[in-house]
Amino acid sequence: EKLLVTAVTLKKDEARVTVSDIPDRPGIAADLFAALGDVSINVDMIVQSTGKDNLNTISFTVLKNDVLKAEKVVKELLTSWGAGGASVDKNIAIISAVGVGMKSHVGIAARMFKVLAENGINIEMISTSEIKISCVIRDDKSEEALKLIYSIFGLENA
Amino acid sequence: EKLLVTAVTLKKDEARVTVSDIPDRPGIAADLFAALGDVSINVDMIVQSTGKDNLNTISFTVLKNDVLKAEKVVKELLTSWGAGGASVDKNIAIISAVGVGMKSHVGIAARMFKVLAENGINIEMISTSEIKISCVIRDDKSEEALKLIYSIFGLENA
Ligand SMILES: C[C@@H](O)[C@H](N)C(=O)O
Numbered sequence: 001e002k003l004l005v006t007a008v009t010l011k012k013d014e015a016r017v018t019v020s021d022i023p024d025r026p027g028i029a030a031d032l033f034a035a036l037g038d039v040s041i042n043v044d045m046i047v048q049s050t051g052k053d054n055l056n057t058i059s060f061t062v063l064k065n066d067v068l069k070a071e072k073v074v075k076e077l078l079t080s081w082g083a084g085g086a087s088v089d090k091n092i093a094i095i096s097a098v099g100v101g102m103k104s105h106v107g108i109a110a111r112m113f114k115v116l117a118e119n120g121i122n123i124e125m126i127s128t129s130e131i132k133i134s135c136v137i138r139d140d141k142s143e144e145a146l147k148l149i150y151s152i153f154g155l156e157n158a
Numbered sequence: 159e160k161l162l163v164t165a166v167t168l169k170k171d172e173a174r175v176t177v178s179d180i181p182d183r184p185g186i187a188a189d190l191f192a193a194l195g196d197v198s199i200n201v202d203m204i205v206q207s208t209g210k211d212n213l214n215t216i217s218f219t220v221l222k223n224d225v226l227k228a229e230k231v232v233k234e235l236l237t238s239w240g241a242g243g244a245s246v247d248k249n250i251a252i253i254s255a256v257g258v259g260m261k262s263h264v265g266i267a268a269r270m271f272k273v274l275a276e277n278g279i280n281i282e283m284i285s286t287s288e289i290k291i292s293c294v295i296r297d298d299k300s301e302e303a304l305k306l307i308y309s310i311f312g313l314e315n316a
């Protein structure tokens with residue numbers, strides 16, 4: 001069955017912000033992204049897994065240039081919520097496989113994750129849609145990851 | 159600034175599987191999705207936030223009909239890794255806002271999260287790409303959520 005990956009993209013200008021141990025109740029995500037939007041911080045990936053003990057964690061990426069601004073926004077919110085912590089990591093890159101009709105994208109995900117694993121590249125965050133699988137990895141692994149993923153999907157390194 | 163949401167989609171046939179406290183080292187995600195692919199389980203959302211203390215959690219969705227098969231795969235992996243736990247939740251729905259050129263999707267995310275919050279609908283998982291923002295919510299809130307999100311983006315309820 002043909003794996004239909006049509007492009008691989010690499011973003012090296014993004015940084016990760018994680019807001020942890022925040023209340024897992026309606027309004028928290030809304031407050032956070034409204035506050036970021038209010039100061040014109042744009043966000044690329046947003047990832048939130050299921051909460052536990054009424055707490056949750058939201059990780060998102062912003063341009064490296066917006067990290068200080070984002071941290072300020074997050075700190076003010078944590079104070080107003082009276083809960084949670086924040087961490088930031090600028091040394092990341094986002095590598096994505098883009099495909100059309102990736103109905104069988106579990107196969108594409110498995111192959112992408114496998115080639116990274118075989119080369120010792122840890123997958124720090126994952127976010128998917130039907131047409132895209134995105135992974136956050138260390139930025140110093142980004143060029144290697146790009147070449148590896150191009151090669152397993154038979155694409156020419158642009 | 160025009161918010162370009164062109165469609166709202168609701169999936170009611172998906173269930174959540176969470177694999178928690180697994181080693182945050184290369185190969186884990188690859189093993190998991192290769193094993194699911196090997197028994198032809200297709201996966202819709204995959205969400206993984208940043209790990210802590212060398213452990214991480216991966217949540218993903220599969221068709222409700224595939225939950226038992228997915229649980230079996232996951233249990234075998236947890237045994238082989240000697241680590242981690244799993245949980246499953248069939249009472250979810252996935253609501254998504256789809257847009258073209260959502261470069262300013264922080265504004266779209268904020269509005270979508272806000273209308274859910276105002277109506278007491280908790281956001282359990284979040285995954286985004288440039289063209290789509292997907293949220294996992296309780297399935298008994300799904301029809302209400304669909305109507306609300308249609309209305310804030312000025313779309314007709316199909
Ligand atoms: C954690 C956050 O997503 C919360 N569950 C909310 O709905 O806003």
Ligand SMILES: C[C@@H](O)[C@H](N)C(=O)O
Nearest residue numbers: 123183184185186187
């Ligand atoms: C947790 C899992 O994603 C792991 N970090 C891996 O690279 O496989």
